[in-house]
Amino acid sequence: MTEAGPHGHRPRPDPTPSFVSAPGGRRIAYSTFGDPAGRPVVYAHGFPSSRREALLLHDTALTAGARIIASDRPGYGDSDDQPGRRIPDWPQDVLWLADHLELDRFALLGVSGGGPYAFAGAWRLPRLAPGRLGGCALVCPLGPIYRPELLAAMNWAVRANLAVGRQPAWLADLLFGRATTAVLEHHPHVVEQVRHIGAPPADSEVLAEGDNAAVLNATIADAMRNGALGARRDLVLYTHDWQVPAADIAGAVGIWHGEDDGTVPVAHARWYADHLPGAELHVMPGEGHYSVPFRHSAQILAWLLARI
Numbered sequence: 001m002t003e004a005g006p007h008g009h010r011p012r013p014d015p016t017p018s019f020v021s022a023p024g025g026r027r028i029a030y031s032t033f034g035d036p037a038g039r040p041v042v043y044a045h046g047f048p049s050s051r052r053e054a055l056l057l058h059d060t061a062l063t064a065g066a067r068i069i070a071s072d073r074p075g076y077g078d079s080d081d082q083p084g085r086r087i088p089d090w091p092q093d094v095l096w097l098a099d100h101l102e103l104d105r106f107a108l109l110g111v112s113g114g115g116p117y118a119f120a121g122a123w124r125l126p127r128l129a130p131g132r133l134g135g136c137a138l139v140c141p142l143g144p145i146y147r148p149e150l151l152a153a154m155n156w157a158v159r160a161n162l163a164v165g166r167q168p169a170w171l172a173d174l175l176f177g178r179a180t181t182a183v184l185e186h187h188p189h190v191v192e193q194v195r196h197i198g199a200p201p202a203d204s205e206v207l208a209e210g211d212n213a214a215v216l217n218a219t220i221a222d223a224m225r226n227g228a229l230g231a232r233r234d235l236v237l238y239t240h241d242w243q244v245p246a247a248d249i250a251g252a253v254g255i256w257h258g259e260d261d262g263t264v265p266v267a268h269a270r271w272y273a274d275h276l277p278g279a280e281l282h283v284m285p286g287e288g289h290y291s292v293p294f295r296h297s298a299q300i301l302a303w304l305l306a307r308i
Helices: 051-064 087-100 112-128 148-152 156-166 169-175 178-186 188-195 201-207 212-238 266-275 291-295 297-305
Strands: 018-021 027-034 039-044 066-071 106-111 133-139 253-258 279-284
Touching (some): 018 087, 027 087, 039 087, 039 112, 039 297, 051 066, 051 291, 051 297, 066 087, 066 297, 087 112, 106 297, 133 297, 148 156, 148 266, 201 291, 253 291, 253 297
Parallel strands (some): 039 066, 039 106, 133 253, 253 279
Antiparallel strands (some): 018 027
């Protein structure tokens, strides 16, 4: 089965999962998109989302000669949960996946809520496996919102949802418990209204094209399965110290962010640029949160592939 691409493009592949097992038997689900023989880019999906999100890069990756490898973070989609996980633990999952696929060298691409995880990978992977990580790209990345000024810069709807991560666990369980997750799993289009809060025209345009919104809706359903354990854990992790020393990240990190982003403000990208020694910041005038990965993925992939 395939999903029709936007504007009559080539059909998108079915993101049927493959699996790799971490020590102890925990399963990590992943899918590949783009050119199967292309240079590998490991993709960190947003929040709440799933590996299916990388479907949206399939056509561009195929043309660019990039092989996109997207996994569900623990507790999302088809990946087993990992109780007690931290953001800096994710790079070890990447390394197990890279070993399984026999990737000698690869790049990282983190989008939105996947940004903190790619950021952690840029720090930890060179220490776990020297020489294997090429470049790292952060696209409209969520910044360290445990810093009050970065949380305060966000629009009220996003801020209200993320702030739950700082509340007692019983409140998070109440707000994001079985009733809520069941509604979102079966009616993920409800989130469409949130996407449009503060969205600039560029975002409204790309979300109205082809099946873009339908793919994003499907990622919400993926994230809500099995009680949304991964998403609920991310709410806590995002709002507490990530334990990633930015000053110790020496490798190349490219940052792309829409100047008119109404979901994750450009102040977050500027924080990364100010704190990462190897940062290269690209602020895109007139672009929003969704339009940057849709419209500028060819540029981003070219930047990454040149560093593998």
